Amino acid sequence: MTNRPEGLRARYLAAFPKTLDALPGAELGWLRSLRESALARFADLDLPEPRVEDWKYTNLRPLKASDLAVPANDSASADAPSGLPRFGDGARLVFVNGRLDAAASSPALPAGARLLSLGAALAETPDLLESDLGRLVPWQGEGVxxxxxxxxxxxxxxxxxxxVEIETPIEIVFHGGAASHAAWHVRNVIRLGEGARATVIESHVGAPDAAYFSNPVTEIFAGPSSALRHYRIQDESIKAQHLAHVAAELAEKADMESFVLTLGAALSRNEIRVAIEGHHVECKLNGIYLQRGTQHSDNTTVIDHKVGDGRADEVYKGVLDDRASGVFQGRFIVREDAQKTDANQQSRAILLSPKARADAKPELEIFADDVKCSHGATIGELDEEPLFYLRARGIDTDTARALLVEAFLRDAIEKITCEPVREAFGKRVEDWIRAEKEGS
Amino acid sequence: MAVSADTVQQVASLAEQKYKYGFFTDIDHVQAPKGLSEDIVRFISAKKGEPEWLLEWRLRAYRHWLEMKEPDWARVDFPKIDYQDLYYYSAPKSKDDGPKSLDEVDPELLKTYEKLGIPLSEQEVLAGVRNVAIDAVFDSVSVATTFKARLEKEGVIFGSFSDAVKNHPELVRKYLGSVVPPTDNYFAALNSAVFSDGSFAYIPKGVRCPMELSTYFRINAAQTGQFERTLIIAEEGAYVSYLEGCTAPMRDENQLHAAVVELVALDDAEIKYSTVQNWYPGDADGVGGIYNFVTKRGACRGRNSKISWTQVETGSAITWKYPSCILQGDNSVGEFYSIAITNNMQQADTGTKMIHLGRNTRSRIISKGISAGRAQNTYRGLVRMGPKAEKARNHTVCDSLLIGDRCGAHTVPYIESQNASARVEHEATTSKVSEDQLFYCRQRGIDEEDALSLIVNGFCKEVLQQLPMEFAVEAQKLVGISLEGSVG
Structure with a gap:
């Protein structure tokens, strides 16, 4: 299967010349050459194999061999279905199959803030993107x-x-429609000027049983003293492949909070790479992954302290049932002279079924001496003792297990500082646990 | 902050003096011609009068090695090794005639070991000084083994690997390569092709080895690789504690040391393996020193068996070493206690693998990495819980200490669990020697060097106390010496 000539790479390479003119910014020379260089790299690299160290625990061979269609050229987008997630009444963009659904979107923001699609941005203000687009993403070294x-x-x-401070959360919805076997590669850019503040909630959802490949890449430029809260819920179709990459650059005193709740997709990866470029930065990366069946979820993070006085905090928790597998890879890099860095990371996974599996690789790479860096990782089943304690009080096993799972996840949920999001995500976690209890 | 800028100079001035084992013994020796080929493999095998099967075994390993690539995943950086520019066999000439007892050993050699603080005379034990049987390996051959008779009385076989091939071929054939197959990795394959000597220990069923067994490795000749092979087998209910020490002369060239150690523990057996590795680390500018590329692995084959690795790694320019345990038998236990100290330009990439296969298997990892000067120190480890490792447990603690702002300390643990009832816990910290601790010591009239040594010894205590007493004293001193000059 993997070697058949019409594999994913071959189809993309063949489609590129025909697609190039239809892609946004086709008339921009710099963008064309960026795309061409990237394609040449993809031709060399293909999607990573598990022998690539960073992809040791996530196998993309089925994706490589899949008969996914390359992104279509037409500009028509399917209509957004009703019932898409809504957290408040803030500005909102809806993408269906990777294309903006203008009718379903309401991008209006107060003065000093703009929310638009990449295509529109490239048409209106290409200069703003020229120097930055692709700068944070190491596309030269990785096929995806x-x-x-x-x-x-x-x-x-x-x-x-x-x-400029935007109080109300900005909502982005990516919906994978029933049009099966499609792939889309969206690129998001968040740019916060000095002292700007915003909250962004991304929902990645899909029609039940739709099989598609969603590949969102986000570049975040956080200026001095800016504050960004970036929340994501990944609840893709159970047949979807979701490979997300977030690359952020934090200037002095910037404050970034990220939370990823992973529920859906057959296979997903959330990779976050943060470069700390200024002093006194705060970076919080947290997440929960809940997987069952044969789902696979990979959370990979890298926080690169290039200068000192930064603080990083990370909590990832996973619950895996049936034959599901979960991966956590978290690396702290502290460069020479990045003194007074304070970085702490916790990753914990609970296996609910004998066939579930978890892999963890927390890494420290430290080149400065006056630092405090630590990580802790645990993998195991639910504790017997509290289970026994609850049972002794007349609580049935399923309820007791559900309670303990909820308690296990609680402190990660509590890390979300935006209240409506904390409540909404908390509710989704409870739903998952309830389904778990009823399913067992 | 903690360390002033003149650290580097301090280190430089002290580095030369501190390696007291850097002398060279001028002794007649026979060498194989330079380079590596099937002929050299045959030469070594013939020199040792080996049976045909072992020669074939070596040749298979050699042919496999030719097709392998040198691993590049470790966080170490060194110029490419020219494998044709090495001598693969070197032995003191006197060995050719074969000393029958200690009295016949070349007095030059005895003096060498005396100088290293390892007297090979058996008298001392009577005075109660030491109760350790020693196998002394000089370049490619074992030159002497003490207390053989006493051990034989108990049924313990201890001596050079070559003797074991001659006298106990059935044991060697059964176990050689059964833990570290010749194709395991690049350096293990190389070792399997050209290994020259090493130690062999066999503890029969139910025997508690009456004394500690020890091998002392010495690289002496120039441009020589040392490829020793150690095999220790503890039968049902047996116990043995084994110590290993190593030194080499100071030279401007890099010398390769690629050893393989295999341990086999059957039901209820226990093997305690301790290493104080003090190969020449090179000078302050990173010139010279030993490349220590070692494969060490123990198989807990039997139920309730136990293998414990304790290592104090202070020497070598480059260390690439992951003593591991395969926990096959139910209830078996694996332990890894490690202190790795790197100073100046040293690089160490070391850790362990705990592969849990049996039920109720338990493992414990305590790793203390100390990095000073411009050194890079990496802990790399794997804990794997197999699908059948019901109720298996692991606890890992990796602490790193940085002394100076131009060194690095890295932690790369891999944790893989395929069994829900298994529990893995891993924690790691990185910090520096605190100003407060230093100040407190200084205030009490302890000078800075001693204070640092005291603090570092405290940091390492959990590992040091796992060492047999004599070794612990030695190791404690070594910890202090290795860090001399790293505070300004």
Whole structure:
């Protein structure tokens, strides 16, 4: 299967010349050459194999061999279905099959802030993107990112001027429609000026049983003293493949909070790479992954402390049932002279079924001496003792297990500082646990 | 902050003096011609009068090695090794005539070991000084083994690997390569092709080895690789504690040391393996020193068996070493206690693998990495819970200490669990020697060097106390010496 000539790579390479002119910004020379270089890298690299160290625990061979269609050229987008997630009444963009659904979107923001699609941004203000697009994403070294860079289309661009604070959460919905066997490569850009503040909630959802490949890549430029809360819920169709990459650059005193709740997809990976470029930065990366059946979820994070005085905090928790597998890879890099860095990471996974599996690789790479860095990782089943304690009080086993799972996940949920999101995500976690209890 | 800028100079001035084992013994020796080929493999095998099967075994390993690539995943950086520019066999000439007892050993050699603080005379034990049987390996051959008779009385076989091939071929054939197959990795394959000597220990059923067994490895000749092979077998209910020490002369060239150690523990057996590795680390600018590329692995084959690795790694320019345990037998236990100290330009990439296959298997990892000067120190480890490792447990603690702002400390643990009832716990920290601790010591009139040594010894205590007493004293001193000059 893997070697058949019409594998995913071959189809993308063949489609590129025909697609190039239809991609946004086709008339921009710099973007064309960026896409062409990225395609050349993809031709060399292909999607990573498990022997690539960073992809040791996530196998993309089925995706490589799949008969997914390359992104279509037409500009028509399917209509957004009703009942898509809504957290408040803030600005909102809806993408269906990777294309903006303008009718379902309401992008209006107060003065000093803009929310638009990548295509619109490239048409209106290409200069703003020229120096930055693709700068944070190491597409030269990795096939998934090279592919996205060559084919990137739509996605959202959020730009907030210095000093502007947007209180209401901005909502982005990516919906995978019933049109099966499609792939899309969205590219998002968030740019916060000095002192700007915003909250972004991304929902990645899909029609039940739709089989598609969603490949969103986000570049975040957080200016000095800016604050970004970036929340994501990944509840794709159970047959979807979801490979997300977030690359962020934090300037002095920037504050970034990220939370990823992973529920859906057959296979998913959330990779976050943060470069700390200024002093006194705060970076919080948290997440929960709940998987059952044969689902596979990979959470990979890298926080690169290039200068000192930064603080990083990370909590990832996973619950895995049936034959599901979960991966956590978290690396802290502290460069020479990045003194007074304080970084802490916790990753914990609970296996609910004998066939579930978890892999963890927490890494420290430290080149400065005056630092405090630590990580802790645990993998195991639910504790027997509290289970016994609850049973002794007349609580049945299923209820007791559900309670303990909820308690296990609680402190990760509590890390979400935006209240409506904390409640909504908390509710989704409870739903998952309830389904678990009823299913067992 | 903690360390002033003149650290580097301090280190430089001290580095030369501190390696007291850097002398060279001028002794007649026979060498194989330079380079590596099937002929050299045959030469070594013939020199040792080996049976045909072992020669074939070596040749298979050699042919496999030719097709392998040198691993590059470790966080170590060194110029490419020219494998044709090495001598693969070197032995003191006197060995050719074969000393029958200690009295016949070349006095030059005895003096060498005396100088290293390892007297090979058996008298001392009477005075109660030491109760350790020693196998002394000089370049490619074992030159002497003490207390053989006493051990034989108990049924313990201890001596050079070559003797074991001659006298106990059935044991060697049964176990050689059964834990570390010749094709395991690049350096193990190389070792399997050209290994020259090493130690062999066999503890029969139910025997508690009456004394500690020890091998002392010495690289002496220039441009020589040392490829020793150690095999220790503890039968049902047996116990043995084994110590290993190593030194080499100071030279401007890099010398390769690629050893393989295999341990087999059957039901209820226990093997305690301790290493104080003090190969020449090179000078302050990273010139010279030993490349220590070692494969060490123990198989807990039997129920309730136990293998414990304790290592104090202070020497070598580059260390690439992952003593591991395969926990096959139900209820078996694996332990890894490690202190790795790197100073100046040293690089160490070391850790362990605990492969849990049986039920109720338990493992414990305590790793203390100390990095100073411009050194890079990496802990790399794997804990794997197999699908059948019901109720298996692991606990891992990796602590790193940084002394100076130009060194690095890295932690790369891999944790894989395929059994829900298994429990893996891993924690790691990185910090520096605190100003407060240093100040507190200084205030009490302890000078900075001693204070540092005291603090570092405290940091290492959990590992040091796992060492047999004599070794612990030695190791404690070594910890202090290795860090000399790293505070300004």
């Amino acid at each position: 990112l090279a592919l996205n860079t060559a084919f990137m289309r739509d996605g959202y661009v959020l730009a907030i001027d210095p000093g």
